[in-house]
Amino acid sequence: DQQVKQNSPSLSVQEGRISILNCDYTNSMFDYFLWYKKYPAEGPTFLISISSIKDKNEDGRFTVFLNKSAKHLSLHIVPSQPGDSAVYFCAAKGRSGGSNYKLTFGKGTLLTVNP
Amino acid sequence: GAGVSQSPSNKVTEKGKDVELRCDPISGHTALYWYRQSLGQGLEFLIYFQGNSAPDKSGLPSDRFSAERTGGSVSTLTIQRTQQEDSAVYLCASSLLRQVDTGELFFGEGSRLTVL
Numbered sequence: 618d619q620q621v622k623q624n625s626p627s628l629s630v631q632e633g634r635i636s637i638l639n640c641d642y643t644n645s646m647f648d649y650f651l652w653y654k655k656y657p658a659e660g661p662t663f664l665i666s667i668s669s670i671k672d673k674n675e676d677g678r679f680t681v682f683l684n685k686s687a688k689h690l691s692l693h694i695v696p697s698q699p700g701d702s703a704v705y706f707c708a709a710k711g712r713s714g715g716s717n718y719k720l721t722f723g724k725g726t727l728l729t730v731n732p
Numbered sequence: 733g734a735g736v737s738q739s740p741s742n743k744v745t746e747k748g749k750d751v752e753l754r755c756d757p758i759s760g761h762t763a764l765y766w767y768r769q770s771l772g773q774g775l776e777f778l779i780y781f782q783g784n785s786a787p788d789k790s791g792l793p794s795d796r797f798s799a800e801r802t803g804g805s806v807s808t809l810t811i812q813r814t815q816q817e818d819s820a821v822y823l824c825a826s827s828l829l830r831q832v833d834t835g836e837l838f839f840g841e842g843s844r845l846t847v848l
Contacts, residue, residue, distance in 0.1 A: 621774070651835050660736070660823055660839030661775070706774060710835050716788065718763065718832045722774035 620644045621709050623723035631731055636694040638726050640707030643688065647709035651720070652681060652692050655704045664705075665692070668712075697730045704728075734758070736840035738824050744846045745814055753809045753843045757826030764807050765827075765837060766799060770820040778822075781807060782829075793818075814847045821845075 622641045630636045640650075648669035653661035667674040667681045667690070674681050680693045694701055707723040737756040745751050757764050766778040777791040781801045792798070796815075801807040811818055821844050825837035 623774075649835060658841065660825070660841050662839070663836045666834065666836070708775075708835065712833060718765070718780045718782075719777050719788070719791075720767075720775070720835050720837070721777070722767075724772065724774040 618643075619723075620647075621707055621721050621723040623707050623726050625726050626724070627727040627729070629729045629731060630697050632699055633696045636692075636697045636701065636728055636730065638692040638694075638705050638707075638728065640690050640692075640723055641688060642690075642709050644709070644711075644721070645688070646711045647721070649710050649712050650681070650683060650690050651708045651710075652679075653706040653708060653722075655706065655725070661706060694728075697728075699730045699732050702728055702730050736824055736826050736838055738822075738840035738843050740843055741841065742844045742846075744848065746848050747816060748813055750810065750812045751814055751845060753811075753822050753824075753845070755807045755809070755824030755826075755840060757805065757807070757824070758838055759805075760828070761826035761838070762804060762829050763827045763832050764801060765825045766807070766809050767823045767825065767839075768820040769823060769842075775823060778809070782832075811845075814845075816847045819845055819847045 651666040652664040654664045655661040683690045704725040706725045708720040739754045764781040767775040796812045799809045821842040823842045825839040
């Protein structure tokens with residue numbers, strides 16, 4: 618049973634436009650959410666995160682929105698740049714309890730930003 | 733180096749053979765994690781070390797998998813009697829203790845294992 622779902626395997630956008638990557642989760646114990654970015658032949662790198670006590674977190678061109686009632690989060694990249702082309706993984710964790718070290722990842726969305 | 737180092741980067745082995753994967757975390761990082769990514773899947777948690785101890789081994793897929801960490805630094809993941817379904821990229825990550833809570837991990841480039 619997939620607890621973190623990224624239903625779009627791929628997304629293609631034009632340079633300068635907005636990229637919106639979506640993620641849904643099912644486990645109500647998750648209270649911290651992260652996005653990781655992965656280039657080919659490299660390990661994932663942390664991009665941005667959000668706590669469940671917030672509904673928005675912004676860092677430069679990247680903004681993550683959290684809708685707890687819908688168990689949905691999204692990553693907005695604006696403006697998109699060709700260097701943003703990568704696989705984006707959504708991840709979730711619980712911050713209390715015995716397994717707070719464990720991240721649950723989605724399958725990823727391949728973003729392609731066309732010049 | 734400054735980042736998490738993993739070796740080998742690629743390993744092709746025959747079914748039934750044992751393999752050992754190595755991870756050298758960032759200096760000073762007490763937390764170390766192993767994940768694996770099978771084709772078309774997300775990252776799957778395997779094991780977590782705090783120092784040399786692993787409080788949670790429940791992510792290891794079977795008793796053919798084992799991991800150890802010595803001296804609070806280097807970790808090895810051993811897969812005995814490899815099977816074709818073990819083929820995946822095995823990713824190691826490390827973090828400071830306070831980053832365990834925030835989930836901000838530093839990943840290596842991974843070891844790609846192919847079992848023929």
